[in-house]
Amino acid sequence: MSIQATLAQQSYLLNRTAAAPGPGSPPRADNAIGQAAGGFASALAEAEGTARAAMTGGADPQALVEALAASELAVETAVTIRNKVVEAYQEILRMPV
Template sequence: MDIRTLSAATGYAAARPATQADPEFTGATPGERAKASFENFTNTLQQGEQMSVQAMTGNGDPHALVQALAQTELAVETAVTVRNKVVEAYQEILRMPV
């Protein structure tokens, strides 16, 4: 069996739970969900920074660095998309006739 197949299967298995509801948030308020999302975002950025520092000092694994940077990029793109949706909703509210 090819090593890339194993890697792809592992990646798919790790990504699959992302499409399912998180049981941790079944009874959580929207504020608690937002707080957890912000904490996850912060942790992702910190992990990316730590991996970058390790790579610059020669102690890091290049594959782990690429993975951490990809996760950081995805987190930032998600945050920007959410921000854009919030701004669009605010603009729609401003356009409503009173």
């Protein structure tokens, strides 16, 4: 399985989950942020576990590269979200009172 296919599958699953509203309740921003933070933490933990296994010979190099690519994608996503939050905060500060 190629890295591109794995990343595309992960992106699809994350977007599908985020786009599907829960039955009977409107989506809330704090739930989305909590889920994103949980996904970020689990992606990094999985990559760390795979890296440890690769160092001890328990995982093949292909799995290590895939895990590192997934963790890189998670970090880039977190940085993008942070940048958007800072940008929105700056826009709020520029609003006239």
